[in-house]
Amino acid sequence: MADTPNDVANPDRRNFLVLSTMTMAGIGAAAGGVGLIRTMTPTRDVAGGSVIEVSLEGISEGSGIIATAGRKKYSIRRRTADEIAAAVADDDSPMRDPQPDSDRVKRPEWLVLRLQCPHLGCPPQGTTAGEKRGEFGGYFCPCHNSQFDTSGRIRKGPSPANLPVPKYFFASDDMIVIGKEA
Amino acid sequence: MAGSRSPFTNPFLKGFDERLPILRAVHYSMTKHAYPKNLNYWWNFGSISGIMLLVMIVTGLFLAMHYKPSVQEDTYGINQAFRSVEHIMRDVKGGMFLRYIHSVGASFFFIAVIFHLFRSLYYGSYKAPRELLWILGCVILILMMAIAFLGYSLVWGVMSFAAAEVITQVFTAIPVLGDDILMLLRGGEDVDDALLNRFFALHFLLPFILAGVVILHILTLQTVGSNNPLGVDIKSKKDTVSFHPYYTFKDIFGLSVFFTIYMAVVAWAPERLAEAINNQPTDYNLPSHIVPEWYLLPFYAILKVFTWDLNIFGLVITGKQLGALAMGGSLGILFLLPWLDTSPVRSARFRPLYRMAFWGFVLTCVILALVGAQTSGEAFFIPTPLGRILLGFEAENGFVWGSTQQWGVLFMLYYFAFFIVLMPVLGLFERTRTLPASISEPVLPSSQGGGAVAAAAAAAAKPMTKAD
Numbered sequence: 001m002a003d004t005p006n007d008v009a010n011p012d013r014r015n016f017l018v019l020s021t022m023t024m025a026g027i028g029a030a031a032g033g034v035g036l037i038r039t040m041t042p043t044r045d046v047a048g049g050s051v052i053e054v055s056l057e058g059i060s061e062g063s064g065i066i067a068t069a070g071r072k073k074y075s076i077r078r079r080t081a082d083e084i085a086a087a088v089a090d091d092d093s094p095m096r097d098p099q100p101d102s103d104r105v106k107r108p109e110w111l112v113l114r115l116q117c118p119h120l121g122c123p124p125q126g127t128t129a130g131e132k133r134g135e136f137g138g139y140f141c142p143c144h145n146s147q148f149d150t151s152g153r154i155r156k157g158p159s160p161a162n163l164p165v166p167k168y169f170f171a172s173d174d175m176i177v178i179g180k181e182a
Numbered sequence: 183m184a185g186s187r188s189p190f191t192n193p194f195l196k197g198f199d200e201r202l203p204i205l206r207a208v209h210y211s212m213t214k215h216a217y218p219k220n221l222n223y224w225w226n227f228g229s230i231s232g233i234m235l236l237v238m239i240v241t242g243l244f245l246a247m248h249y250k251p252s253v254q255e256d257t258y259g260i261n262q263a264f265r266s267v268e269h270i271m272r273d274v275k276g277g278m279f280l281r282y283i284h285s286v287g288a289s290f291f292f293i294a295v296i297f298h299l300f301r302s303l304y305y306g307s308y309k310a311p312r313e314l315l316w317i318l319g320c321v322i323l324i325l326m327m328a329i330a331f332l333g334y335s336l337v338w339g340v341m342s343f344a345a346a347e348v349i350t351q352v353f354t355a356i357p358v359l360g361d362d363i364l365m366l367l368r369g370g371e372d373v374d375d376a377l378l379n380r381f382f383a384l385h386f387l388l389p390f391i392l393a394g395v396v397i398l399h400i401l402t403l404q405t406v407g408s409n410n411p412l413g414v415d416i417k418s419k420k421d422t423v424s425f426h427p428y429y430t431f432k433d434i435f436g437l438s439v440f441f442t443i444y445m446a447v448v449a450w451a452p453e454r455l456a457e458a459i460n461n462q463p464t465d466y467n468l469p470s471h472i473v474p475e476w477y478l479l480p481f482y483a484i485l486k487v488f489t490w491d492l493n494i495f496g497l498v499i500t501g502k503q504l505g506a507l508a509m510g511g512s513l514g515i516l517f518l519l520p521w522l523d524t525s526p527v528r529s530a531r532f533r534p535l536y537r538m539a540f541w542g543f544v545l546t547c548v549i550l551a552l553v554g555a556q557t558s559g560e561a562f563f564i565p566t567p568l569g570r571i572l573l574g575f576e577a578e579n580g581f582v583w584g585s586t587q588q589w590g591v592l593f594m595l596y597y598f599a600f601f602i603v604l605m606p607v608l609g610l611f612e613r614t615r616t617l618p619a620s621i622s623e624p625v626l627p628s629s630q631g632g633g634a635v636a637a638a639a640a641a642a643a644k645p646m647t648k649a650d
Contacts, residue, residue, distance in 0.1 A: 021434075035276050039244050043273040 051179030053171065056110070063129040066115060067178060073115040074166060074178050075127040075139075079150060083137065084108045087151035097161045101151040104165050112168050112176065113152045117141040118161040124148060139163060211404055216422035217429060218410035220621050224305075225408070225429075226436030227298035233437060234291040235396060239389050241284040242333075248274055251382035253338065253375045263338035263378060264463035282452035288330050289455045290444045292477035295323065304540055306528030307409040313520035315406060318399040320516045325392045327478060332385040334475060338378060339460035344472045346373045346381070352485065355506035373466075412624070413528025414617055421621035471557055479554030480547050484597070485509040486558055487590035508594065515601045522601055524609030532615040539604045545572075546593045546600070553590040562589045 008014045052069040054076060059065055064077030079087075087101040105111055115123045119141065125131040126139035126148070134140030135156060136149035146157030153162040169182035189209050190196040199205040248270045252262035260268075270277040299319065302308055308316035335346045350367045354360040369376025407416065416422055423429075447454065453461075455476060459469055474482050488504040499507075515522075530537040548568070556563060561582045564572065569581040618624045 035279070036240065036244050038275045039277055039280050040247060041275055043269070043275070045269075045273055 051177065053175060053177050056174045056176060064111075064127040066127050069179060073123055075111070075113045075115040075124075075152075075163075076176070077111045077113075077127055078109060079111055083150040086137065087149060090149060090151075090153075096154050096159075099151075099153060099162060104151050104153075104162070106168070106170065110176070111150070111152060112166065112178065113139075113163045114166045116164070117143065117146055117159055118154075118164065119144055119146055119157075119159040124163065212426040212430070213424050215404060215425060216416060216419070217408050217425055218416060218421060218621055219423045219428070220410050220412060220421075220625075221408065221429065221432075222411050223432075223436055224297065224301040224411075226433055226440075227294045227301060228403075229433045230437055230440050231291065231294040231298055232396060232400075234287060234294055235389070235393060238284065238287050238291060239393065241280055241287065242386075242389065244280055245270060245284055246386060248277070249336065249382070251336065251378045253378055259465075260463045261338050263336060267337050279448070282448045285456065286444065286448045286452050288333065289475070289477065290440070290447075291326065292330070294440070295326065296477070299323065300544065302409075303543070304530045304537075305409055305411055306413050306523070306525075306530070308520045309523060309528050310520065311406045312402075312409060315399065315402045316520055317517055318395055318402060320513070321395050322392060322399060323516075324513055325388060325395065327481075329385060329388045329392065330475065330477065332381045332388070334460075335381050336378070336385060337460060338464055340462050340464050340469055341457045341460040341472070343373060343464035343466060344468050345474060346377060347468060348472060350377070352506050352509070355500070355503045357503075409528060410621060411529060411531065412618060412621055413532070414619075414621060417620040418622075420626070473555050476551065476555075479552075480550035480597075481509050481512060481554075483550040483554035483590050484512050484594050487553070487587060487594055489558070489587065508598075512594075512597060515598065519601065519605070522605040524606050525612065525614070526609075527614045527617065532617055533608070533612055534615070535612045536604075536608050539600060539608060542596065543600045546596045549589060549593045550597065553586050553593070556586045558586055558590075560586055562586045 050069045050072060052067060054065070054067045054074075056076070056078075059076070059078045061078050062080045062083075064075060067074045067076060084101070091100045101108075115127065117124050120143060122141050122143035124139040124141040124146070126133040132140045132142070134147040136147050138150040138152060138155075139148035140146070141148075141157065141159065144158050146159035147155050148159075148163055149155050151162075152165075154160075166178055167181050168176050168178045169180075171177050188196050188199045188203070188206055190199055190205065195205060248266060250262045250266040254262050256262070256265065267281070270281050272278075274280070302316065302319070331345060331349060335342045350364055350373065353363045353367060356363060365371075367377065367380075368374070369380060457473060457475075473479070485505045485508070488501040488508065490501055492499040492504060525533065525536065527533055530540055552564065552568075553562070562584050564581040564583075566581075
C-alpha cells in the first residue's frame with residue numbers, strides 16, 4: 001500500500017484534524033441523541049390530564065370517598081373530632097417519618113391523601129367507614145401490613161414513608177381541586 | 183484472526199480484544215485490507231446506504247414508541263393508526279422532525295441504493311468473483327421494497343389503504359394457492375385490523391433481517407474485494423490504499439454532502455416526494471388514481487401495462503397474471519445478471535456499445551417511472567424538463583405523444599431485452615477498448631522508465647509531503 005496511517009509528515013496536524021473531526025461528530029451525535037430522547041418525554045395531552053374537582057357534599061363524619069384521576073387514586077376522609085385529637089396527640093410519638101398533623105392537612109376536618117402505599121404501591125384500605133383501618137385507626141395496607149394513623153403517617157410495617165399528601169386546594173367549602181395548588 | 187496478536191496498546195482495549203477479538207477484526211478491515219486506490223465518488227453510496235439503514239432503524243424505533251396499529255375509529259371517523267401518526271406530528275416533542283426524517287429517509291435510502299446499484303451496473307461490479315455480492319445486494323433491494331411498502335401502509339391514509347389493497351391483490355394472480363395466500367396476508371377477507379397489525383410486526387422485524395443481510399454483503403465484499411472504475415484487478419501494492427484514513431474521509435465528505443441535501447428536504451420540502459392524499463385517513467374507498475411511492479413506480483408500470491390475456495394452445499394466462507409475472511421477473515432477472523453478461527471486461531469505460539445500452543437502461547427506468555405515475559389508457563405525458571433533455575426542445579406544457587400503454591410496453595420490452603438480449607450478445611460481438619495493465623499504469627509513467635518511476639515511487643511513499 002502507498003503508506004500506512006501512522007506514516008505522516010506532520011503528526012500534530014493529523015492529530016488536530018482527527019480530534020476536531022471526532023469532536024464535531026460527537027457533538028452531532030449528542031445533539032441527535034438529545035432530540036431522540038426528547039421525543040420520549042410525556043406529551044401535553046398525557047401530562048396535563050390529572051387535575052380533578054371533587055364535591056365534598058354528602059360525606060358524613062368518620063367516612064370518606066375515593067376519587068380517581070387517570071390511574072391515580074385519592075382518599076378524601078372527613079375525620080371525627082376524636083380522630084383529629086388522636087393525630088395531634090401523636091405528633092411527638094416516635095415515628096419513622098415524623099411530621100406534625102398540622103403540616104398534613106389544610107382544614108383539620110379533611111384529610112386528603114394519595115392512596116398509594118410508599119412501600120410497593122398498593123392502595124391502602126381505610127377511606128370509607130366499612131374498610132379495615134388497622135391498629136392506629138387510620139389506614140391499612142393489605143399487601144404487606146403497613147399500618148397508618150389517622151393522619152396517614154406510617155406507624156408500623158414496611159412502608160418507608162407516610163402516605164403522600166397531593167397538591168390540592170378548597171375551591172369552596174364543599175368543593176376541592178386535586179392535582180394543583182390554588 | 184483468533185490466532186493473530188492484538189494490535190492495541192491501550193490495556194483496556196487490548197484486554198477486551200484478547201477476550202473477544204471483534205475490535206481487531208474492525209481494525210484489520212479498516213487498516214490492513216487493500217482497497218483499489220482509484221475509487222471515485224460513485225463508490226460512496228455503499229457506506230451512505232449503510233448509514234441510511236441505521237438512521238431508519240433508530241428513527242423507526244422511536245416512532246414505534248408512539249404508533250398504534252389499530253383501525254378503530256374515534257367519534258370523528260379517524261382511525262387510531264392515522265391519529266397516532268398525527269399525534270406524533272403535533273404533540274410529541276420533535277415528533278414532526280422525527281417522522282419526516284423517517285419518511286423522507288425512505289426516499290433517500292432508495293436514492294443511495296439506486297446510485298449504488300447503477301454504479302455496479304456501469305462498472306460491472308457484479309461479475310466474477312462478485313456474483314454472490316451482487317445477489318446479496320438484490321436480496322437487500324427486494325427486502326427494502328417490501329419494508330418500504332409495509333411502512334407506507336402503516337399511516338392508514340387513503341393511499342396507504344390503496345397500496346395494501348392493490349399489492350395484496352397481486353398475490354391472487356398465483357394459480358390455485360393465490361386466494362389462500364391472500365387470506366394469510368390479510369388475516370381475513372378484507373384489508374382491515376388484522377392486516378395492519380401484521381404489517382406493523384413485519385415492518386419492525388424485517389429491517390433487522392435486512393441489517394443481517396447487509397453484514398453478509400460487507401463480509402462478502404471484504405473477501406472478494408472492491409471493484410474499481412477501471413474494472414481491472416489489483417496487481418500490486420502500488421494499486422491500493424487502506425480504507426482508513428483514505429476512504430473513511432472520502433466517505434465522510436460524500437456523506438456530508440448527501441446529508442445536507444437530505445436534511446434540506448426534511449426541513450423545507452418533506453411532503454414533496456409524498457402523495458398529498460395520504461394526509462387524509464382512509465375511508466376504505468380506493469382513490470381513482472392509485473400511485474405508489476416514486477421508487478416503486480417502474481415496477482408498478484410493469485405490473486399494470488398488461489391489459490391483454492395470453493392464450494397458449496388453450497392455456498390462458500390472464501393479463502393480471504402476466505403483470506405479476508413480469509413484475510416478479512423484472513426483479514428476479516437481476517439475480518441472473520452475473521451469468522447473462524458474457525463480456526470479460528467489467529468497466530463500461532472500455533465498452534462503448536454497452537455504455538450506450540446502459541444509458542438506455544437508465545432512461546428506461548425513468549420512462550417506466552413516468553408510466554407508473556400516469557393513468558393507464560390515457561395519452562403519455564412527458565414533463566417539460568425531461569422533454570428538454572430527451573427531445574431537445576421545450577413544449578409549452580410538457581409533451582404528449584402516444585398512450586401510456588404504448589410507452590409502457592415499449593420500455594418494458596427494453597428493460598427485459600437489456601438483460602436477456604443485450605447483455606449476452608454485446609459480450610460476444612463488442613470491440614472493447616484496450617484495458618490498462620494495472621490500476622496505477624494510466625496515472626504513473628511507464629513502469630519500465632528509470633527516473634520517472636523513482637520520482638513516482640518517492641511521491642507514493644510520502645504523499646503528505648507532496649501535498650504540503
